[in-house]
Amino acid sequence: MPVYIWTVDTIGRYSVRIKVKMTITLYYAPMSPPCRAIILLIKELELNIELKEVNVFAGETMTEDFLRMNPEHTIPLLDDNGFYLWESRAILTYLIDSFRPAHDLYPNIPKEKALINRVLYHELTEFYPNSFGLIIPIMKRQTAVVSDESKAKISNVFSRLELYLSRNDWFAGENITVADLSLLPTVASLVHCGFNISEFPRIADWYENCKVLKGYHDDQAVAQQLGGYFRSLVPEGL
Numbered sequence: 001m002p003v004y005i006w007t008v009d010t011i012g013r014y015s016v017r018i019k020v021k022m023t024i025t026l027y028y029a030p031m032s033p034p035c036r037a038i039i040l041l042i043k044e045l046e047l048n049i050e051l052k053e054v055n056v057f058a059g060e061t062m063t064e065d066f067l068r069m070n071p072e073h074t075i076p077l078l079d080d081n082g083f084y085l086w087e088s089r090a091i092l093t094y095l096i097d098s099f100r101p102a103h104d105l106y107p108n109i110p111k112e113k114a115l116i117n118r119v120l121y122h123e124l125t126e127f128y129p130n131s132f133g134l135i136i137p138i139m140k141r142q143t144a145v146v147s148d149e150s151k152a153k154i155s156n157v158f159s160r161l162e163l164y165l166s167r168n169d170w171f172a173g174e175n176i177t178v179a180d181l182s183l184l185p186t187v188a189s190l191v192h193c194g195f196n197i198s199e200f201p202r203i204a205d206w207y208e209n210c211k212v213l214k215g216y217h218d219d220q221a222v223a224q225q226l227g228g229y230f231r232s233l234v235p236e237g238l
């Protein structure tokens with residue numbers, strides 16, 4: 001739903017008060033883990049953001065209009081009144097800095113922020129590509145086999161992620177942060193694809209603890225749907 005704000009405009013010598021429509025829009029796909037991280041945040045903070053579904057498989061990220069907003073043709077994409085932002089982790093931190101500055105999910109304390117960013121960067125460059133990234137070809141029906149090498153890589157990246165929980169229950173410290181929100185949809189999706197999380201007891205406990213999130217159950221429903229689709233292609237699961 002759009003938000004209307006009053007602003008002052010000057011026309012000639014006169015100042016007039018006009019109502020300006022401020023709509024923030026998130027372009028998303030329901031099953032995409034990076035999009036679901038933003039949706040978890042929107043639900044958690046009850047942010048007023050309009051959701052526009054995009055069908056990637058129908059080429060809707062490749063249209064002229066979409067490419068004008070995001071030449072990288074990816075979702076999630078945020079449109080904050082003409083300010084276009086892609087990359088889910090950048091969107092998560094932007095939304096907090098802009099609309100709930102210094103919130104506990106991304107506190108304005110350099111060392112705490114640094115630890116959160118460390119997890120976000122690790123997830124972007126290591127965890128996501130070596131876990132969910134390896135099953136994307138299955139989802140796109142490019143192959144119907146998860147190789148033993150891929151399975152070993154997924155286990156390996158989970159054991160590295162487990163180390164982040166050796167001191168705390170949450171990935172970037174004593175409190176839940178955007179780092180946890182960013183990881184949850186990927187982990188949930190893999191669990192519903194049949195990945196055995198119980199081999200990683202700290203991550204398994206963390207996954208249980210994530211139930212405190214307002215959007216947890218909705219996200220589980222999506223992960224279950226995604227897992228069902230995966231298992232229709234790879235019946236034995238991960």
Ligand SMILES: N[C@@H](CCC(=O)N[C@@H](CS)C(=O)NCC(=O)O)C(=O)O
Nearest residue numbers: 032034056061073074075076087088
């Ligand atoms: N690192 C990006 C990844 C975004 C991404 O790969 N999104 C996929 C959907 S999960 C997409 O938009 N694919 C369509 C395309 O690349 O054209 C992020 O976290 O936002």
